[in-house]
Amino acid sequence: MTENVTALLSTPSPVSILPKYLRAARGESLETPPVWLMRQAGRYLPEYRAVREQHGFLDVCYTPELACEVTLQPIRRFGFDAAILFSDILLLAIPLGAGLRFDSGHGPVIEKPVRTQQDVANLHDFEPREKLAEVLSAVKLIRAELPADKALIGFAGAPFTVATYLVEGRKPDPFKNTKSLMYADPASFAALMERLTSLTISYLRAQVEAGADALQLFDTWGGILTDEEYRRCNLPYLQRIFSELKDLGVPLTYFVLNGMHLYSASQVGATVYGLDWRMTFEQARARFGEHAALQGNFDPVLLLTDEQTIRRRARKILEDAGTHGHIFNLGHGILPDTPIEHVEALLDEIRGGRA
Amino acid sequence: MTENVTALLSTPSPVSILPKYLRAARGESLETPPVWLMRQAGRYLPEYRAVREQHGFLDVCYTPELACEVTLQPIRRFGFDAAILFSDILLLAIPLGAGLRFDSGHGPVIEKPVRTQQDVANLHDFEPREKLAEVLSAVKLIRAELPADKALIGFAGAPFTVATYLVEGRKPDPFKNTKSLMYADPASFAALMERLTSLTISYLRAQVEAGADALQLFDTWGGILTDEEYRRCNLPYLQRIFSELKDLGVPLTYFVLNGMHLYSASQVGATVYGLDWRMTFEQARARFGEHAALQGNFDPVLLLTDEQTIRRRARKILEDAGTHGHIFNLGHGILPDTPIEHVEALLDEIRGGRA
Numbered sequence: 001m002t003e004n005v006t007a008l009l010s011t012p013s014p015v016s017i018l019p020k021y022l023r024a025a026r027g028e029s030l031e032t033p034p035v036w037l038m039r040q041a042g043r044y045l046p047e048y049r050a051v052r053e054q055h056g057f058l059d060v061c062y063t064p065e066l067a068c069e070v071t072l073q074p075i076r077r078f079g080f081d082a083a084i085l086f087s088d089i090l091l092l093a094i095p096l097g098a099g100l101r102f103d104s105g106h107g108p109v110i111e112k113p114v115r116t117q118q119d120v121a122n123l124h125d126f127e128p129r130e131k132l133a134e135v136l137s138a139v140k141l142i143r144a145e146l147p148a149d150k151a152l153i154g155f156a157g158a159p160f161t162v163a164t165y166l167v168e169g170r171k172p173d174p175f176k177n178t179k180s181l182m183y184a185d186p187a188s189f190a191a192l193m194e195r196l197t198s199l200t201i202s203y204l205r206a207q208v209e210a211g212a213d214a215l216q217l218f219d220t221w222g223g224i225l226t227d228e229e230y231r232r233c234n235l236p237y238l239q240r241i242f243s244e245l246k247d248l249g250v251p252l253t254y255f256v257l258n259g260m261h262l263y264s265a266s267q268v269g270a271t272v273y274g275l276d277w278r279m280t281f282e283q284a285r286a287r288f289g290e291h292a293a294l295q296g297n298f299d300p301v302l303l304l305t306d307e308q309t310i311r312r313r314a315r316k317i318l319e320d321a322g323t324h325g326h327i328f329n330l331g332h333g334i335l336p337d338t339p340i341e342h343v344e345a346l347l348d349e350i351r352g353g354r355a
Numbered sequence: 356m357t358e359n360v361t362a363l364l365s366t367p368s369p370v371s372i373l374p375k376y377l378r379a380a381r382g383e384s385l386e387t388p389p390v391w392l393m394r395q396a397g398r399y400l401p402e403y404r405a406v407r408e409q410h411g412f413l414d415v416c417y418t419p420e421l422a423c424e425v426t427l428q429p430i431r432r433f434g435f436d437a438a439i440l441f442s443d444i445l446l447l448a449i450p451l452g453a454g455l456r457f458d459s460g461h462g463p464v465i466e467k468p469v470r471t472q473q474d475v476a477n478l479h480d481f482e483p484r485e486k487l488a489e490v491l492s493a494v495k496l497i498r499a500e501l502p503a504d505k506a507l508i509g510f511a512g513a514p515f516t517v518a519t520y521l522v523e524g525r526k527p528d529p530f531k532n533t534k535s536l537m538y539a540d541p542a543s544f545a546a547l548m549e550r551l552t553s554l555t556i557s558y559l560r561a562q563v564e565a566g567a568d569a570l571q572l573f574d575t576w577g578g579i580l581t582d583e584e585y586r587r588c589n590l591p592y593l594q595r596i597f598s599e600l601k602d603l604g605v606p607l608t609y610f611v612l613n614g615m616h617l618y619s620a621s622q623v624g625a626t627v628y629g630l631d632w633r634m635t636f637e638q639a640r641a642r643f644g645e646h647a648a649l650q651g652n653f654d655p656v657l658l659l660t661d662e663q664t665i666r667r668r669a670r671k672i673l674e675d676a677g678t679h680g681h682i683f684n685l686g687h688g689i690l691p692d693t694p695i696e697h698v699e700a701l702l703d704e705i706r707g708g709r710a
Contacts, residue, residue: 174690176659183660226632226654261615261633277581278616299581301534309538335529 021082021151021327022213025251025272025293029324034081035350036153037343038255038274038300039333040074041086044340047073057102061087067138068145075150077340078347082151082214082327083142085207087135089157089218090165092199095131097124098166106170113169115177117188123195128203136210143211154212156204158219158256159196159241160234166192175224182233189233197237201244208248216253216274217241222265223258231264242269253295257332263287277331281320293325298346300330303338307345314349376437376506377568380606380627380648382680388673389436390705391508392698393610393629393655394688395429396441399695402428412457416442422493423500430505432695433702437506437569437682438497440562442490444512444573445520447554450486452479453521461525468524470532472543478550483558491565498566509567511559513574513611514551514596515589521547530579537588544588552592556599563603571608571629572596577620578613586619597624608650612687618642632686636675648680653701655685658693662700669704 020034042048048070051060060066071086090108093100099111114120129136143152157165164172167181182189204215222234242252246269255274259265265273266287273288275281277299284294297320302313317328328350334343375389397403403425406415415421426441445463448455454466469475484491498507512520519527522536537544559570577589597607601624610629614620620628621642628643630636632654639649652675657668672683683705689698 174656176656176690176692179654179656180660183657183664223633227635258613261638278578280582283616299534301529301531302538304531305535305538335531337531 019081019149019151019213021153022251024325024327025214025253027291027293027325030326031323032351033318033321033323033326033328034151035328035347036080036082036084037074037330037334038084038296040078040080040084041070042334043336044334044338044343045073045077046340047077057088058100061091062134064134064137064141067135068141071138071142072145075146078343080150082153083146084153084216085135085139085142085155085212087138087155089155089162089220091132091135092128092156092162092196092203093166095124095126095128096166096195096199097122108165108170110166110169113177114163114166114192115181117185117191120188120192120195123192126199128199129206132203132206136206139207139210139212143213151213152211153214153216153253154204154207154210155216155218156200156207158217158222158234158254159193159200159237160225161219161221162196162200163189163192164221164224172221175221182229186233193233193237197240201241204241204245205248208245208250212250214251214253215245215248216255216272217270219254219256219259222256222262223260225262227262227264230262235264235267238268251293255296272325272327274329275331281317281322291325293327294321295327295329296331297321298328298330300332300335300338303330303342303346304335305342307342310342310345311349314346318350374436374504374506374568376508376682377606379680379682380569380608382646382648384679385681386678387706388676388678388681388683389506390683390702391435391437391439392429392685392689393439393651395433395435395439396425397689398691399689399693399698400428400432401695402432412443413455416446417489419489419493419496422490423496426493426497427500430501433698435505437508438501439508439571440490440494440497440510440567442493442510444510444517444575446487446490447483447511447517447551447558448521450479450481450483451521451550451554452477463520463525465521465524468532469518469521469547470536472540472546475543475547475550478547481554483554484561487558487561491561494562494565494567498568506568507566508569508571508608509559509562509565510571510573511555511562513572513577513589513609514548514555514592515580516574516576517551517555518544518547519576519579527576530576537584541588548588548592552595556596559596559600560603563600563605567605569606569608570600570603571610571627572625574609574611574614577611578615578617580617582617582619585617590619590622593623606648610651627680627682629684630686636672636677646680648682649676650682650684651686652676653683653685655687655690655693658685658697658701659690660697662697665697665700666704669701673705 024034067086071083075083101109164178167178251271253272254268254270257276272293275284275296379389422441426438430438456464458464519533522533607625608627609623609625612631615633627648630639630651
């Protein structure tokens, strides 16, 4: 595998001036797809765990040097085609005044959940360029450190997904408070969504100004909605985000988990769509059109099985995805107990199989 | 509402000798659909909580009088058209030798998870008529106590769903051990599925012999599979169950949560299909055919909102489902904090709207 990476890095052909990730995101046909993995900077890496032994999760997010270090770790080790900013979709809860902490084992906790009209009105207005300045400094630093042939992906949570956390306070399942607010007080829910949408637009715009080459919007919980609810309470905000960011000229990826039933997700206006493992490439091409690039579909749990299974599944994805507009990725974040050798086997199959 | 129930119960017309649930399950067209709710015997009922203050969950399952009492509680209070045996899909873990306990707040725990060929081989053979005799006595008792116009539904977990619990040991998400076994040792996984399938068939058959009027198979976790995996590792066992139980002549319901992407679920051979809230009736009719009866689709979280929302959503379902072959139900189990008055409003809308 190392030989392949070296070969790719050391013999840039004239067409490869643009990072492979960006070429695939534009729909170009490549011999092998670019590859990165959701949560690639994370607990499965010993070098990440070493940093986290010294620093809390939020410390890493808010210290540009540390965020840069962990963002680059998987690029150094695996030569992924894209780095993704090490950050969290809930950071904006802090300047919003809702508070955020991470309880070990329980994930994020919003200290003052947002459940009433008054709670929504009490949220602070802020300018991401000021209140999330450390994150933007991290973007700048990472872009400066990252090799030119690697793309840097900035990101944010989709407003609906961020709203579910803000409203529920903890891991949102089964989304009781969110749906109650949505139905019992649609105006307040819409007001919250409006606030988050405007913030998300400024924040993502600032990330590109700081050096991000591409943007991804994570809609982890969009799939709890029916298609009708999604069209009414989620889609308009997503459309606004993608349409207002269009002038940036960078690839815009939309990833919704468990969204097979969300037919209207094809109308968000993204340039790249992320698939979880439930939606096949054939279904995604039919739904999102031939011009959209596609990324994802490899079930992260399979990275825990064995090399043969991993290689077989990777080959199937390479066949199914076709060569144009394909970015290799998982269908959800890489699991903390994924063995390093399994990631190596996956990359070897992706790069070696058709290299 | 009380008047309507009384009217229905006291003036049986010649056609209503068969419980309304069974008529709808056969595809008959009724003026108002029969209604029952998944987990209708549960924590949202004060009379259920009173029983549980005195008795543990497994005690209730294994004591026919108690199981009968809690099964009938929601029928007495709400006049639902069907009672569902109070039991648990994991009871068979005990005679299998895998052990089962319920940790408060953490749900079921399998004491000896089943993860290797040896673990599968070590499972005990047993005859449900002997080792689950108390459950079958409960069925008998409930059928004797239940009014003739109410149907009694027996049930079991789908083998795949039971397997995920046996393999994981705890709440299965993200199903690491299950998928690892499925891929790394498909023969052992198939052996486990075979064992569970045969057991499920005997167990369900025994429930009908004891008095159940209908059967439902709960496949809570079938939706974690891709359609391809489902077709290979789940469908054949489901087909065997439904085909071997056909001669019983009772309605057979298949409910898979989050199964929008499982196109092959239409081939299991059930007579009734349960929908979660993601799949619309229109999509379900297209997928399962005009002859299958349909049940479900009301998002249980909506029962926490307000009366107006509940009534509006119920009316929409009555419109969408049409009159033939429709059993009103939720898209998943009723939540413990559901207010009683909200259930009453739902029933009033279903019964009163077109009664």
